[in-house]
Amino acid sequence: MRTSIATVCLSGTLEEKMHAAAAAGFDGIEVFEQDLVVSPSSPERIRDLAAELGLGLDLYQPFRDAEGVGPELVPAVLRRAAAKFRLMNRLGTDTVLVCSNVATATVDDDAVAARQLRALGDLAGEHGVRLAYEALAWGRYVDDFEHAQRIVELADHPSVGTCLDSFHILSRGWDPAPIERIPAEKIFFVQLADAPLLSMDVLSWSRHHRVFPGEGDFDMVGFMTRLVRSGYDGPVSLEIFNDAFRQADVRRTAVDGLRSLRWLEDQTLRALAGQPVRDRLELQALPAVAEPAGYDFVEIRTARLGETTRLLHQLGFALGGHHQSKEHVQVWVQGPVRVVVVDAVREAVPGASPTEIAALGFTVEDPEAAVDRATRLRARPVERTQGPGEQVLRGVHAPDGTEIFFCRASPDGVPPWLGEFGADDVLDPAALVTGVDHVNMAQPWQHYDEAVLFYTSVLALEAQPAQDVPGPSGLVRSQVMRSADGAVRMPLNVAPAAAEQGSFVGAAYPEHVALACSDVVAAARRARRRGLAPLPVPQNYYEDLVARFDLDEAFVASLQELDLLYDRDTGGEFLHFYTGTLGTVFFEVVERRGGYAGFGAPNAPVRLAAQYRRSHEPGARQRSPRGAASPQ
Numbered sequence: 246m247r248t249s250i251a252t253v254c255l256s257g258t259l260e261e262k263m264h265a266a267a268a269a270g271f272d273g274i275e276v277f278e279q280d281l282v283v284s285p286s287s288p289e290r291i292r293d294l295a296a297e298l299g300l301g302l303d304l305y306q307p308f309r310d311a312e313g314v315g316p317e318l319v320p321a322v323l324r325r326a327a328a329k330f331r332l333m334n335r336l337g338t339d340t341v342l343v344c345s346n347v348a349t350a351t352v353d354d355d356a357v358a359a360r361q362l363r364a365l366g367d368l369a370g371e372h373g374v375r376l377a378y379e380a381l382a383w384g385r386y387v388d389d390f391e392h393a394q395r396i397v398e399l400a401d402h403p404s405v406g407t408c409l410d411s412f413h414i415l416s417r418g419w420d421p422a423p424i425e426r427i428p429a430e431k432i433f434f435v436q437l438a439d440a441p442l443l444s445m446d447v448l449s450w451s452r453h454h455r456v457f458p459g460e461g462d463f464d465m466v467g468f469m470t471r472l473v474r475s476g477y478d479g480p481v482s483l484e485i486f487n488d489a490f491r492q493a494d495v496r497r498t499a500v501d502g503l504r505s506l507r508w509l510e511d512q513t514l515r516a517l518a519g520q521p522v523r524d525r526l527e528l529q530a531l532p533a534v535a536e537p538a539g540y541d542f543v544e545i546r547t548a549r550l551g552e553t554t555r556l557l558h559q560l561g562f563a564l565g566g567h568h569q570s571k572e573h574v575q576v577w578v579q580g581p582v583r584v585v586v587v588d589a590v591r592e593a594v595p596g597a598s599p600t601e602i603a604a605l606g607f608t609v610e611d612p613e614a615a616v617d618r619a620t621r622l623r624a625r626p627v628e629r630t631q632g633p634g635e636q637v638l639r640g641v642h643a644p645d646g647t648e649i650f651f652c653r654a655s656p657d658g659v660p661p662w663l664g665e666f667g668a669d670d671v672l673d674p675a676a677l678v679t680g681v682d683h684v685n686m687a688q689p690w691q692h693y694d695e696a697v698l699f700y701t702s703v704l705a706l707e708a709q710p711a712q713d714v715p716g717p718s719g720l721v722r723s724q725v726m727r728s729a730d731g732a733v734r735m736p737l738n739v740a741p742a743a744a745e746q747g748s749f750v751g752a753a754y755p756e757h758v759a760l761a762c763s764d765v766v767a768a769a770r771r772a773r774r775r776g777l778a779p780l781p782v783p784q785n786y787y788e789d790l791v792a793r794f795d796l797d798e799a800f801v802a803s804l805q806e807l808d809l810l811y812d813r814d815t816g817g818e819f820l821h822f823y824t825g826t827l828g829t830v831f832f833e834v835v836e837r838r839g840g841y842a843g844f845g846a847p848n849a850p851v852r853l854a855a856q857y858r859r860s861h862e863p864g865a866r867q868r869s870p871r872g873a874a875s876p877q
């Protein structure tokens with residue numbers, strides 16, 4: 246599949262956008278007129294640069310307000326078009342996007358629109374140029390792709406064809422099925438954009454909230470299967486208007502975009518499996534990987550080793566051992582949960598937070614295939630050294646810099662790498678902690694969508710609907726990524742901007758590891774005996790609990806004594822408590838009773854408020870943000 250990206254998706258100058266698109270591996274770009282107009286580079290220079298970079302200039306756009314106009318406007322449209330076609334000749338671009346008229350259309354008559362496109366087609370033909378007519382979702386008279394296609398048919402001109410844009414089709418709820426019946430040679434161009442489902446006017450939705458395929462809620466795979474069946478084999482191009490993308494690192498956004506197309510190709514192939522198609526689009530498959538079966542380990546890197554290991558002890562962990570060759574690495578174990586602790590003072594990682602979740606290990610069937618898939622999705626491999634005979638852990642960097650490792654499952658539940666810590670018989674079936682319930686990861690706002698796609702495509706997790714949690718510094722957007730069987734759950738949070746500016750908790754926004762527990766009351770009592778001061782929960786919360794759930798007051802008093810929080814859904818109950826925060830890390834201990842499916846979201850504001858208070862107490866430690874992640 247020929248991959249392309251519109252320059253409007255990316256930040257920076259036209260030249261920076263072109264370099265980033267080429268480096269990410271795109272075959273071509275759509276040149277947005279605005280990017281060229283503001284550039285000091287001549288069209289010839291841009292053409293040469295594209296050739297040097299091996300990029301095709303697949304489309305020039307947009308040409309607006311061309312059809313459905315009164316006769317008095319036609320000469321001006323043709324004059325404007327002739328200038329653009331000459332420019333396209335200098336650029337060496339042969340296709341221009343003509344979007345349906347928004348501003349100047351006064352004639353609601355397909356025959357008139359078709360006649361005007363035909364005249365434009367004649368002029369285009371003289372310049373060796375083709376017109377790809379696109380129905381904008383908010384076009385004055387033409388706002389759906391089937392209507393645009395009827396006008397193209399009426400125009401009946403070799404230089405006039407259709408441009409399909411998934412946003413304009415799916416945002417309006419149009420059925421994409423008729424795409425299959427459009428003659429492939431009349432589809433001149435295809436643009437892809439996904440978007441979250443929002444209820445707002447479609448123009449604002451399109452101009453601010455488009456995201457790459459896989460990052461939103463549209464059925465992009467369904468769209469692609471229709472396109473494949475049409476027999477189309479031209480460029481498939483990303484056209485994303487997004488406020489965050491316009492501010493993000495251009496190279497990262499380009500890689501994110503290419504990842505979305507590679508993932509979509511693979512998903513589309515799977516959706517089409519076994520069905521007869523004219524597969525002229527030549528979709529590439531990725532190595533198939535099963536979703537992870539669970540968390541193999543959590544790694545915390547800390548400059549506060551004593552405080553971190555004390556906290557682990559309070560939560561019931563025991564030292565599993567020191568690494569045989571890496572002196573600064575220990576493992577702490579409780580039942581099937583393993584927390585690797587890296588002494589950051591000895592390791593001296595530049596830019597690292599004083600205490601952070603540095604890595605997550607996931608148990609997978611085939612680590613080699615998982616790494617192969619991840620690197621084809623343009624994830625950057627992690628380089629780690631091993632001593633002779635030591636296990637080789639393979640992993641990649643997540644968008645926020647966290648290292649994601651793919652670990653082989655072992656039949657007895659004790660991972661082979663544990664032997665390197667001299668710990669091989671540490672599975673205690675009587676442990677209170679029974680697993681990692683979830684790991685909550687904070688994402689920088691510019692890379693939130695990228696993170697959703699990363700975990701969807703690389704780890705085969707599914708994004709659940711997003712929620713907003715109110716906190717003292719702003720709303721925290723939270724979206725759970727989970728494996729189909731729920732064995733891996735990872736809520737992603739995007740912190741309010743205040744966290745970055747340092748007014749929330751020192752600087753970076755905290756993340757946490759939630760431990761599943763068979764008896765949270767016993768775990769809370771043990772932690773207190775060992776000196777833990779849990780995150781305090783206010784009296785008002787408990788009064789509200791009684792009112793909301795009609796709970797027995799003695800039960801609520803027992804919760805209050807231990808600073809336990811409570812929630813209930815139709816499946817069951819949820820009891821949990823939080824530790825204080827070290828660096829950017831804290832722990833939660835949770836007990837699910839019955840089939841409770843949530844994460845205690847109604848209690849998250851209580852936590853945020855308590856953390857805010859603690860971090861603003863005199864003497865609260867400053868934290869530095871996670872080191873700026875580099876392009877993947």
Ligand SMILES: O=C(O)c1ccc(O)c(O)c1
Pocket residue numbers: 306307342344379381410436451452484
């Ligand atoms: O928002 C717009 O005006 C606009 C312009 C060109 C496009 O291809 C498009 O999808 C939208």
Ligand SMILES: [Mg+2]
Pocket residue numbers: 379410436484
């Ligand atoms: Mg478009």
